[in-house]
Amino acid sequence: MNTRTALIGVVLVVAAVVLFIVLGGGDDSSNDPSTTTGAGKVPTIVVSKQGEPVGGIANLTYKKGDRIRFEVKVPFEEEIHLHGYDVAKEVPKGGGTVTYDLPAEIEGVFEVELEGRGEQILELKVEP
């Protein structure tokens, strides 16, 4: 009966797809401005006068136990909010730079927003 053949075909296709995804899943940091951070230079997110992150929404990846370190440079008064960790910092009138430096304790994917404008400027990942 050709149903058996069909099943074997399906199994082979699924196995091939799994293999393709697993083998192809290695370079997931190639497209966006994604960075796995270490002890080096502190990344800086620059926000334009239009209120958008220059170069698009940045991605920063940390391991649990690392320190989350980044700066946000904004040319106007705003509140910067790191969701999940619930850390908000005020940028004074006329603009300025705020610095985040805290332990990566919570695993997951988190947004950093210009709270007043509801604009996401950074996606932050904390992996186990």
Place this chain on the structure above:
Amino acid sequence: MTFIPFAHALAARQDLPVPAWLFAWAASIVLIVSFFALSAAWREPKFEDEHARPLGERLSAALLGLPAQVLCGAVGIFLLGVAVYAGLEGTEAPDRNFALTFLFVTCWLGFPFFSAIFGDLFRPFNPWRAVGRAVGGGFQAIAGQRPAHLAYPRWLGRWPAAIGLIAVVWLEVVYGSGGVVLDPEAGAVAVLVYSAYTLAMMAVFGVGEWCEKGEVFSVYFGMFGRLGIFGSRDGRLRRRRPFSAATTWATIPGSAAVVVASIATTSFDGGQEGAFKDALESVFNWFTDAGMHPTAALRLSDTIFIALCFAGVGLIYLLGVRGMRTVPGAPPFAKLRVGFAHTLIPIALAYLLAHYFSYFFFQEQAQFTYLLSDPLGTGTTDLFGTASAGVDYRALSANAIWYVQVSALIVGHVIGLMLAHDRALVYWPDYRKATASQYWMLAVMVAFTCFGLYLLSVANG
């Protein structure tokens, strides 16, 4: 333009993608389990009979009697009223207002999760059913006769519920993304509009008929309730074999569309920030380049992808059914299509659990602390002394979430296979032919489960 999936408006944390090694292991387990299921499966149907055992009369009377019905109905109406009031009068911030978390997390996810274990929990608390029955009872008391209703068209079946299910998800994940956030007021207005529509339909077709076929939430939550172990018949609470009540669920036309819609909408929501992200942005850019307003372009591209998911999931199922037709002695296509639809319910539940388990877990902390104490989110009330509490995102590790997600898909796959094999034994009493027919359903289940795993592996990636 920033894409803002609805979940982001409520929850401050998203799941990490399932790592490649876990994806590979899980997919391998799915294949091995599937082959094992085919070789070791039973030869007589086990789930066609509910094997229901009535529980004690006192317990039944206490839980199913008129006082309990009135109480549960009143609780349902009260909570819906609180949600509407909070939506209309409370803060515009979606995460600080009781309304959206209650409607889209506590109810929309909670009833499927718990009904799948305990049976249909929504039915007694259904506020529209309670209002409809009260009005019907009042009419009967005054007029001395039951209200007359139109005959419900058989062909319409559960299609209104299937379309309504897609509409609810559309409101949640499409309307509430990209520039225009679904705010609590819009949610409350949607509830009022839906309430008017539902009560009108109940008046036309009758409360029981509409809840069985057309009322979105009754049909959707009731579908998962068929997996659960408790049910009632003739005023008596009964304990039944798990999953057995699902075998009679899909006999009403349009039922397959409901379960397909459930898998499709979860797939869309799970894939919009992962598997479908680039394709969605391409379509969105194409529409904006053509001069469309960004919000309209985003909604249209999302709508197209939801429709594609529905068509894709439906097509895979129908291909499996078509394949079974090639096995000698097969019933007609239409009978097979209806006869195996219930086997997708565990897959739909597994998708829900895999995609929303952590979201539900974390948001319920908000629901039962600050949203309960300060439902309007104005910061002026603290009913239970928990208004200043927060969500503890440390309570679940990424590893725990991954294992729950992957386990849900594998267990859903196994239950789906069990139900499909059981139904095949009804249609093909010859065990070998039944097994041959299940090569096809196995292919369908493997496709859905591996696709579910794939969505998790590239989610928020």
